[in-house]
Amino acid sequence: MNYLDRQKRLAASLTRARVDALLVTHLANVRYLCGFTGSSGVLVVFGGERAPKPLFYSDGRYLQQAADEVQGARVVIGKKAALTEAARALARRRTKVVGFEADQLSYSACQQLKLSLGRTRLRPLAGIVEQMRVNKDIQEIEHIRASVLLAASLFKAALTAIRPGVSENLVAGEMEMQARRAGAEKMSFDPIVAGGARSALPHGRASAQPIPDNGFIILDWGVILAGYCSDMTRTIHVGPTSTTHRKIYQAVRDAQAASVEAVRPGVTGDEVDRAGREIITKAGFGAYFTHSTGHGVGLEVHESPRLAKGQTQKLTPGMVVTVEPGIYIPNEGGVRIEDMVLVTDSGCEVLTPATKDLITV
Ligand code: ZN
Ligand code: ZN
Numbered sequence: 001m002n003y004l005d006r007q008k009r010l011a012a013s014l015t016r017a018r019v020d021a022l023l024v025t026h027l028a029n030v031r032y033l034c035g036f037t038g039s040s041g042v043l044v045v046f047g048g049e050r051a052p053k054p055l056f057y058s059d060g061r062y063l064q065q066a067a068d069e070v071q072g073a074r075v076v077i078g079k080k081a082a083l084t085e086a087a088r089a090l091a092r093r094r095t096k097v098v099g100f101e102a103d104q105l106s107y108s109a110c111q112q113l114k115l116s117l118g119r120t121r122l123r124p125l126a127g128i129v130e131q132m133r134v135n136k137d138i139q140e141i142e143h144i145r146a147s148v149l150l151a152a153s154l155f156k157a158a159l160t161a162i163r164p165g166v167s168e169n170l171v172a173g174e175m176e177m178q179a180r181r182a183g184a185e186k187m188s189f190d191p192i193v194a195g196g197a198r199s200a201l202p203h204g205r206a207s208a209q210p211i212p213d214n215g216f217i218i219l220d221w222g223v224i225l226a227g228y229c230s231d232m233t234r235t236i237h238v239g240p241t242s243t244t245h246r247k248i249y250q251a252v253r254d255a256q257a258a259s260v261e262a263v264r265p266g267v268t269g270d271e272v273d274r275a276g277r278e279i280i281t282k283a284g285f286g287a288y289f290t291h292s293t294g295h296g297v298g299l300e301v302h303e304s305p306r307l308a309k310g311q312t313q314k315l316t317p318g319m320v321v322t323v324e325p326g327i328y329i330p331n332e333g334g335v336r337i338e339d340m341v342l343v344t345d346s347g348c349e350v351l352t353p354a355t356k357d358l359i360t361v
Helices: 003-016 027-034 060-069 082-092 107-117 128-133 138-161 168-181 196-200 243-262 269-282
Strands: 021-024 042-046 055-058 074-077 097-101 121-125 192-195 215-221 223-225 232-238 294-296 303-307 320-323 326-329 333-336 339-343 348-350
Touching (some): 003 027, 003 042, 021 128, 027 042, 042 082, 060 074, 138 223, 138 232, 138 339, 192 196, 196 215, 196 326, 196 333, 215 243, 232 243, 243 269, 243 320, 243 326, 243 333, 269 294, 269 303
Parallel strands (some): 021 097, 055 074
Antiparallel strands (some): 042 055, 192 215, 294 303, 326 333
């Protein structure tokens, strides 16, 4: 990864944001900027063209790991908490204004920070590194492709495990075991396996409930590989399908295809959302599509941009987003189909390879 380039670009945008430095506390951003993968560390990036080298603060537990991983920044292992050490260093340097990640720092951490900063002023900034992360570079796209392929390969394990009477937890467990065998670091979230009426819960984590002998099963899962997440959903059916169930499935499938078709540079998240939502509304299920169409995926499973009503950010090449419309009918069941797509120069490429035909087991 080109960490130095990222640090340089951030330094330039800090000048535009009128801060002299940024305290990066969100770990995904820390990793993006300097490569550190541990669970405690703060990166200080200075603004301006001739900015001093960034400083990375952590504690004794990460002495070795920081030395091995951190690139482009001077590593400081302090006695106090990383954030306190970083703040004190900024105060000593008489830094005038330091930005912090307003969405990521707790109120109490912020209060503590103020105490340690002395006369250095704090300015809240939102999403400054997150916006850099929306466009993936070639290396990131390679990691994401591998993560998506590994996730897709788990569909088979799920299909083998699913039969009436088997618990959702067991199906999820089989998928997780297969993911580890195939080399995944871990799942990008606890897999969703939601059968029968539970499939009407958009986020029904796998439970002890047995797979019913008739109805939809929503499977939503992803893995982390080399730090990069994947996220996909397929809905299958147990037992014979009713006309209504076939109609619901077809509406989601058509909506998903329409939204994917809409993904190209220059289009907004709102427009991609609308393309699919119109189809579901026309099919009479508009009231049952209760979430937005998609989200960015990268070092985090949910990141910018969002594909949702009112989202005016335009898509640009290198963005990786999910397209995942759904219909959820209470006490009846639900359907969601989710692919990851890469925005290209001329349109988009669907990264997720698994079939979208309705599979019945
Ligand atoms: Zn998902
Ligand atoms: Zn998703």
